[in-house]
Amino acid sequence: MPKALEHIRVVDLGTVIAMPYCTMFLADLGAEVIKIEEPSAAILRTSLTPGSVPVSQYRDRNKKSVTLNLKHPKGVGILKELVKNSDVVTENFSVGTMEKLGVGYAALKEVNPKIIYASISAFGQYGPYASQRGYDILAQAMSGYMSLTGFPTDPPTKSGQSISDYLAGSLCAVSILAAIHHREKTGQGQAVDIALFDSLLSTLDGHIEAFMMTQKLPERAGNLSIRNGPLEGVYETRNGSIALDLTDSRDWEKFCHVIGKREWPPDPGPDLIRQGIEAWVRARTKEDVLETLGSAGIPVAAVNRVDGMVQDRFANAREMFVAVDHSIYGEVKITGSSLKLSKTPGRVETLAPLAGEHTREILKSLLGYHDEEVAELNREGVV
Numbered sequence: 616m617p618k619a620l621e622h623i624r625v626v627d628l629g630t631v632i633a634m635p636y637c638t639m640f641l642a643d644l645g646a647e648v649i650k651i652e653e654p655s656a657a658i659l660r661t662s663l664t665p666g667s668v669p670v671s672q673y674r675d676r677n678k679k680s681v682t683l684n685l686k687h688p689k690g691v692g693i694l695k696e697l698v699k700n701s702d703v704v705t706e707n708f709s710v711g712t713m714e715k716l717g718v719g720y721a722a723l724k725e726v727n728p729k730i731i732y733a734s735i736s737a738f739g740q741y742g743p744y745a746s747q748r749g750y751d752i753l754a755q756a757m758s759g760y761m762s763l764t765g766f767p768t769d770p771p772t773k774s775g776q777s778i779s780d781y782l783a784g785s786l787c788a789v790s791i792l793a794a795i796h797h798r799e800k801t802g803q804g805q806a807v808d809i810a811l812f813d814s815l816l817s818t819l820d821g822h823i824e825a826f827m828m829t830q831k832l833p834e835r836a837g838n839l840s841i842r843n844g845p846l847e848g849v850y851e852t853r854n855g856s857i858a859l860d861l862t863d864s865r866d867w868e869k870f871c872h873v874i875g876k877r878e879w880p881p882d883p884g885p886d887l888i889r890q891g892i893e894a895w896v897r898a899r900t901k902e903d904v905l906e907t908l909g910s911a912g913i914p915v916a917a918v919n920r921v922d923g924m925v926q927d928r929f930a931n932a933r934e935m936f937v938a939v940d941h942s943i944y945g946e947v948k949i950t951g952s953s954l955k956l957s958k959t960p961g962r963v964e965t966l967a968p969l970a971g972e973h974t975r976e977i978l979k980s981l982l983g984y985h986d987e988e989v990a991e992l993n994r995e996g997v998v
Contacts, residue, residue: 616959616960616962617645617958617959618644618645618959618962619644619645619956619959620641620644620645620646621645621646621647623641623645623646623647623702623703623795624646624647624649624700624701624702624703625638625641625642625646625647625648625649625701625702625703625704625705626649626651626694626697626698626701626703626704626705627648627649627650627651627678627704627705628651628704628705628706628707628708628713629650629705629706629707629735630656630707630708631707631780632674632751632777632780632781632784633707633735633779633780633781633783633784633787633811634705634706634707634733634735634784634787635650635671635674635675635784636674636780636781636784636785637705637733637735637783637784637785637787637788637791638650638678638705638788639673639674639675639676639677639678639784640784640785640788640954640961641703641788641791642676642677642678643676643677643952643954643961643962643963644954644959644961645959645962646703647679648677648678648679649678649679649681649697649701649973649977650675650678650679650680650681650968651681651683651685651694651697652680652681652682652683652970652971653682653683653684653685654682654684654970654971654996654998657680657682657970657971658970660675660967660970661967661969661970668944668947669967671967672941672947672949672966672967673949673950673967674967675967675968676939676949676963676964676965676966676967677962677963677964677965678967678968679968679972679973679976679977680967680968680969680970680971680972680973680974681697681971681973681974681977681978681998682970682971682974682998683974683997683998684996684997684998685716685718686716687995687996687997689992689995689997690997690998691716691717691718693978693982693992693997693998694718695718695722695723695726696982697977697981697982698718698723698726698727698730699726699727700981700982701727701730702729702730702731702795703730703731703732703733703791703795704723704730704731704732704733705733705734705735705787705791706733706734706735707734707735707736708736709736709746709748710734710736710739710740710745710746711746713734720732720734720806724804727804728803728804729798729802729803729804730804731791731794731795731798731804731805731806731807732804732805732806732807733787733790733791733794733806733807733809734806734807734808734809735783735784735787735809735810735811736749736808736809736810736811737749737750737753737754737810737811737812738754738810738811738812739808739809739810739812739813740806740808741808744812749811749812750777750811751777751778751779751780751811752773753811754779754810754811754812754814754815755773755774755778755779755815756771756773757812758779758812758815758816758819759816759819759822759823760774760778760779760815760816760818760819761773761774762835763819763822763833763835763841764835765835765837766835766836766837766838767834767835767836767837769835771835772835778815779811779812779814779815780811782814782815782818783809783810783811783813783814786809786814787807787809790807790809791807794807821842822841838850839889840862843862844885844888844889845885845888845889845892846860846861846862846867846888847859847860847861847862848892849918850892850893850896850897851893851896851897852896852897852899852900852901852903852904853897853898853899853900853901854900854901855901855917855918856901856917856918857896857901857904857905857915857916857917857918858915858916858917858918859892859896859908859913859914859915860914860915861892861913861914863914866912866913866914869911869912869913870892870908870911870913872911873907873908873911873913874891874895876891879891901917905917933951933955934951935950935951935953936948936949936950936951937949937950937951937963939963939964939965939966941966942969943969944966947966949963949966951963971998974989974998975989978992978998
């Protein structure tokens with residue numbers, strides 16, 4: 616089966632979540648992603664606690680690992696050689712770090728004018744907060760995202776996951792693909808600047824515009840929708856939670872018919888709606904609610920924990936869990952690719968590489984180094 620990005624080579628200096636998540640998508644689509652790591656960081660990435668498998672098996676799957684000391688002049692030289700033979704460079708260090716190492720965009724586009732240089736940072740490459748180190752929780756706080764999460768009587772609440780890292784990584788992957796398309800038409804490379812802050816701010820989707828027009832602040836609504844109130848929310852059954860969306864008037868009519876409330880006025884008001892839904896759902900089991908509403912074509916779903924989701928027949932039917940053999944860990948089951956294309960789908964072919972697993976291969980096959988030269992670089996602490 617062909618791979619959509621099999622002609623693309625990515626030099627990936629990304630760490631932690633955001634950029635490794637971005638380049639995971641590119642690798643799933645067939646790009647050759649060469650993960651550049653400091654030797655100590657590579658060892659930490661692959662280290663295990665008893666009975667565990669490194670989390671990097673997910674984000675760093677389908678990639679190759681090259682250990683490289685960028686504080687050594689020869690390490691910088693090797694990186695530039697790789698960039699000369701590549702399409703994309705990715706990094707998510709603090710702003711200015713790459714420049715201090717001598718491998719910022721200005722330096723690398725001298726080596727390869729067509730290079731696409733993608734950066735993810737907390738607050739972007741320019742602006743008053745650009746030099747400030749930051750993480751997901753700060754982006755959630757500053758962007759206003761956190762102010763909309765949680766219950767009205769509780770303080771602002773962070774998302775359960777590092778949501779800005781995953782969103783920024785996704786937006787960066789899209790931006791890289793757009794930059795590749797632009798280069799194919801014009802021959803020009805460019806820099807990509809993605810910020811955790813910008814990514815989350817863009818999800819406020821209409822709340823900002825509404826405030827600027829009305830000066831009315833949106834308020835936290837807990838498990839109900841800020842916009843749609845009780846018509847869209849999470850409700851408790853006798854043995855678990857379900858999520859329900861009745862915002863389509865046709866679904867609301869179906870629901871009224873199912874629960875025997877056809878006598879309700881056309882606009883019963885949010886309190887009456889909430890009380891009616893709560894009373895009907897609370898009197899039943901989760902399985903009964905899902906079957907009754909689902910068979911009527913009403914949008915409803917169980918609120919799964921991770922254990923329930925892993926067993927979910929729909930997730931498994933969508934091939935969202937795959938088993939891959941690893942030379943050390945044996946068979947490892949990880950999350951599959953969400954990229955479902957009919958001709959060139961995303962695929963999981965290999966688990967995350969061992970520390971420096973491909974250093975010798977890349978130096979020899981791509982850059983033309985001899986065994987003796989690789990051995991000398993190793994003795995000097997370059998690789």
